[in-house]
Amino acid sequence: MTAKTDTDRTEIRLAGEGGQGMILAGIVLAEAAAIYDNKNAVQTQSYGPEARGGASKAEVIIANGEIDHPEVIAADVLIALSQEACDKYAANVKPDGLLIVDEDQVERLPNRPVIRVPVSKLALDTTGKAITANTVALGVLVGLTGIVSRQAIEKAIMARAPKGTEEMNRKALEAGFTAIERLAH
């Protein structure tokens, strides 16, 4: 349709249980890309019967050019914070894509490379609040992929953090970054 295509598109799926804040994480990631990093982004949630069971999933597509198709076709990155999320979506990750799981929540792993990070434990240890797992997850995702800049994700998180939770969220993000730096050394 246009000269600018979305061949540079990155498809990210964030999945977990209700209450882990994956939908908010998806919105924050899309806003980091679009508002602070000057890219285009589309962010989608589909709610079917699994929503009643408490599963929660957000999809984000980020591209420099226009985004023609708003759905994940095959994920470049999946971050799964629950066993159900890993079971359901791991097969849809590209062969050379990244599968990141919460190592304390996901025991049965698929037969492919997996990056295991104790996301929920880091959240609890760092802030005392399980709900900050989504911010830790964003730190892990951005630390590993660089899909948006660290400044952009921090600004986007701060813009969405409820009043009084800014410092807690900053620490949770930092814990995600640090976990990846440790993995790399």
Added chain:
Amino acid sequence: MTAKTDTDRTEIRLAGEGGQGMILAGIVLAEAAAIYDNKNAVQTQSYGPEARGGASKAEVIIANGEIDHPEVIAADVLIALSQEACDKYAANVKPDGLLIVDEDQVERLPNRPVIRVPVSKLALDTTGKAITANTVALGVLVGLTGIVSRQAIEKAIMARAPKGTEEMNRKALEAGFTAIERLAH
């Protein structure tokens, strides 16, 4: 693809400025439909250059059957809380669709039936907080269309309301319902 089609689909667009909480309103509406009213829902945000200008837009598709196509094709309902939102999206409302605008924010109206409600003013008068305009808007939308039940939208709002804001949000929702009841008499 399946026997169940999405011919019963309703396409809703919520548009305004950043800070009016339209994205959260979209999420809450989708959750009301899917989690509390047992329907299917897809909720999408696209962020392009306009996001940098502060415009904010959420799309929600609700259906009893499966939803094949996650994007709004022609809106059954548009609620526009800013002039820019009305200018940009009014032409995409179906001829027999509903166009709802904030009467204090949108002065130039398109040549078609328009439902004018003082959404921002109701929010300020009821709760003292401009940010509750999104909850008032949900009350207006649900009061007018019945696309989800009143119980479902109330439960979905309560589930997403930050601690301590539940009563304020309940009042804002009620103000939206009441505004529509007044229109109808």
